Amino acid sequence: MKHSLSDGGSLLYLHGIEGSYIKETEVKVLGYENGGYILDKTILHYQGGGQPGDRGMLISGDLKIPIYNVRKKGKNVLHLSKVEAPIVRAKLVLDWERRYRIMKMHTLQHAISAVVFKTGFPSLVTEVFPGYGYIESDSSSIKVNGEGYTINKTARNVRRYEVKRDDLEPKLMARCNLDKLPKSVEEISVVEIEGLDSCACAGTHVKNTSEIGDYWLRTPGKRIEFGLF
Numbered sequence: 001m002k003h004s005l006s007d008g009g010s011l012l013y014l015h016g017i018e019g020s021y022i023k024e025t026e027v028k029v030l031g032y033e034n035g036g037y038i039l040d041k042t043i044l045h046y047q048g049g050g051q052p053g054d055r056g057m058l059i060s061g062d063l064k065i066p067i068y069n070v071r072k073k074g075k076n077v078l079h080l081s082k083v084e085a086p087i088v089r090a091k092l093v094l095d096w097e098r099r100y101r102i103m104k105m106h107t108l109q110h111a112i113s114a115v116v117f118k119t120g121f122p123s124l125v126t127e128v129f130p131g132y133g134y135i136e137s138d139s140s141s142i143k144v145n146g147e148g149y150t151i152n153k154t155a156r157n158v159r160r161y162e163v164k165r166d167d168l169e170p171k172l173m174a175r176c177n178l179d180k181l182p183k184s185v186e187e188i189s190v191v192e193i194e195g196l197d198s199c200a201c202a203g204t205h206v207k208n209t210s211e212i213g214d215y216w217l218r219t220p221g222k223r224i225e226f227g228l229f
């Protein structure tokens, strides 16, 4: 299975919206290089696409090896750790509390981007962190209407599905800046917020917007800033 902005079916967090909720899994350790473990599969999101890398732990016997970030280097996903150990099999555990905040933030970002896109402002740059995020547009007159403040109240379902590049709707192309996507990517992973938005994304998201909880939002200049309480 091919995914957008990533490779292989080994990124379990991209397997439907449920994939974002996998908190631990058994893995084979294929090697350690450039300061990181290479695994046969992972539940940890690697840094990129406006979302930070996850943190977690590899547990093998009595050994607990902290993973402080995940980065992609060439074809490899590196689970970065200062501790190098000759382990072959391990349990990979996600720092769920931190990740869940990122999932809420990333879903919130899609929703706010959709709301402002409807009033004529495309999101040019977006980035989310565990409790804070921003969207940059090219206009200082960017404003967020009431809908942008009630995303957590509308309880919209969120789902992920794969679509062939040739079958992409023009509407989706416009909202999500897909020109940047390499031509080699044939299957695109799309995240849909029911009745509000569809956007290609290889990040992690919550299943329903009601999970986001209370958040704040402000619009200084060409930016929208938002965060969780």
Ligand SMILES: [Zn+2]
Pocket: 106, 107, 110, 191, 201, 202, 203, 204, 205
């Ligand atoms: Zn996303």
